[in-house]
Amino acid sequence: MRLNRTLPPAASPIYPKDIISGLKGLVHGQRELERFKKELKTYFGIKHCFLLSSGKAALTLVLRALSDMHPHRDEVLIPAFTCYSVPSAIVRAGLKVRLCDINPDTLDFDFDQLSKILNKPNEPNEPNEPNKPNEPNEPNEPNQPFSRLLAVIPVHLFGLPSDINRLRELISDPEVNIVEDSAQAMGGEWNGKNLGTLGDISFFSLGRGKALSTVEGGIVLTNREDIAKRIMARLSRISDYSLIDMMKLVIKSILLNIFLHPGLYWVPKSIPFLRLGATIYDSTFNITKMSPYQAGLANGWEDKLQRLKVDRKKNSKNWLSSLKSGYIHHYCSNSSNLPNLIRYPIRFDNNALRERIVQQSHRLGLGIMYTYPDSIDHIKEITSHFKGKYFPVANKISKNLITLPIHPFVSQNDRSQITASISQQTQQTQ
Numbered sequence: 413m414r415l416n417r418t419l420p421p422a423a424s425p426i427y428p429k430d431i432i433s434g435l436k437g438l439v440h441g442q443r444e445l446e447r448f449k450k451e452l453k454t455y456f457g458i459k460h461c462f463l464l465s466s467g468k469a470a471l472t473l474v475l476r477a478l479s480d481m482h483p484h485r486d487e488v489l490i491p492a493f494t495c496y497s498v499p500s501a502i503v504r505a506g507l508k509v510r511l512c513d514i515n516p517d518t519l520d521f522d523f524d525q526l527s528k529i530l531n532k533p534n535e536p537n538e539p540n541e542p543n544k545p546n547e548p549n550e551p552n553e554p555n556q557p558f559s560r561l562l563a564v565i566p567v568h569l570f571g572l573p574s575d576i577n578r579l580r581e582l583i584s585d586p587e588v589n590i591v592e593d594s595a596q597a598m599g600g601e602w603n604g605k606n607l608g609t610l611g612d613i614s615f616f617s618l619g620r621g622k623a624l625s626t627v628e629g630g631i632v633l634t635n636r637e638d639i640a641k642r643i644m645a646r647l648s649r650i651s652d653y654s655l656i657d658m659m660k661l662v663i664k665s666i667l668l669n670i671f672l673h674p675g676l677y678w679v680p681k682s683i684p685f686l687r688l689g690a691t692i693y694d695s696t697f698n699i700t701k702m703s704p705y706q707a708g709l710a711n712g713w714e715d716k717l718q719r720l721k722v723d724r725k726k727n728s729k730n731w732l733s734s735l736k737s738g739y740i741h742h743y744c745s746n747s748s749n750l751p752n753l754i755r756y757p758i759r760f761d762n763n764a765l766r767e768r769i770v771q772q773s774h775r776l777g778l779g780i781m782y783t784y785p786d787s788i789d790h791i792k793e794i795t796s797h798f799k800g801k802y803f804p805v806a807n808k809i810s811k812n813l814i815t816l817p818i819h820p821f822v823s824q825n826d827r828s829q830i831t832a833s834i835s836q837q838t839q840q841t842q
């Protein structure tokens with residue numbers, strides 16, 4: 413166990429002044445939530461905004477609203493390598509997960525495979541599961557012009573923009589909506605447009621380790637009146653945080669303020685039941701409206717996000733220029749046009765090397781981390797959704813990717829240590 417300076421792999425600081433704003437928000441109540449909503453609508457130039465307890469809660473609500481509009485559709489297409497929260501929200505919404513493999517060099521969809529999937533909406537679905545003998549026959553027999561696809565979810569993984577224009581060109585069915593997963597991309601841009609404004613509807617996460625954090629939180633944005641109306645109907649049936657849960661948020665924000673610092677991060681990291689950094693599939697999360705405490709924590713978010721972006725960009729630029737080796741694949745090519753990342757992904761096509769680098773990082777507290785442990789089709793709770801299907805690229809990527817920290821706690825000394833550690837391990841391979 414390491415009892416010394418340890419970098420978290422990702423961090424969105426919560427400052428004492430944020431906590432004070434949060435407490436003021438508690439006093440202001442609904443007014444604080446309205447302020448946050450209004451600022452978001454203005455910043456993103458979007459008509460409708462809804463605030464929830466998490467990104468997963470936001471996505472679940474969005475999918476349920478879409479499902480209300482198109483009750484005969486129950487499938488949602490996502491990349492086969494992504495955050496486990498995405499399939500967990502789909503399952504929570506009572507829908508089926510469908511996968512498309514990814515491009516190993518962009519982490520976006522494999523667009524050749526995507527175009528085949530989207531142009532073959534009549535492809536017969538999996539046979540009825542044997543444990544559901546009473547289920548009626550699926551309505552989409554191969555010759556019926558009838559699709560069950562409800563939505564496609566492109567993900568800006570780590571902040572790398574997904575090519576949503578290209579996706580849109582492939583979707584010919586107007587009932588299939590694009591739900592833009594901008595959970596990791598708040599403040600990012602693509603071709604001069606804000607990420608989070610490109611889909612029919614989009615969401616951000618304000619969880620720990622996202623671009624901006626209010627302990628937990630989710631934001632939904634849309635310009636579509638029809639979708640907004642359905643969301644409002646659903647939202648009116650969702651409850652608020654209980655007083656106890658709100659107190660827990662206050663305590664968590666104070667703990668985050670203290671323990672995200674590299675000097676103390678080893679404390680929570682060494683407590684096994686916190687399971688920091690573990691990827692867990694869980695479809696039983698809470699779904700509540702955002703509390704005024706969280707809206708208060710977010711007060712001043714535009715400046716804060718801007719400053720965080722500058723720090724993260726500076727660190728990304730450093731990794732791009734200082735780590736040059738035939739063993740390392742970068743996901744950014746041009747230092748003048750770097751995306752707004754929250755963690756800096758690199759790929760090692762040599763497994764042993766990747767393993768050694770992460771182990772060394774554990775010993776030295778360098779904040780280098782694996783990403784998601786497996787492709788989505790291998791999550792044991794949902795493997796039945798994908799019987800007989802394989803997603804080899806997604807599977808391989810899950811074993812080859814790591815991320816480097818780029819948050820504001822990364823110091824010059826950390827940067828030197830990380831660079832030295834990686835080049836030392838890389839040279840041993842040569």
Ligand SMILES: *Cc1c(COP(=O)(O)O)cnc(C)c1O
Pocket residue numbers: 466467468469494495497498567569593595596617618619628629630
């Ligand atoms: C974090 C995340 C989510 C879920 O957000 P939470 O606020 O953690 O529920 C969804 N999608 C992606 C890509 C994420 O990274």
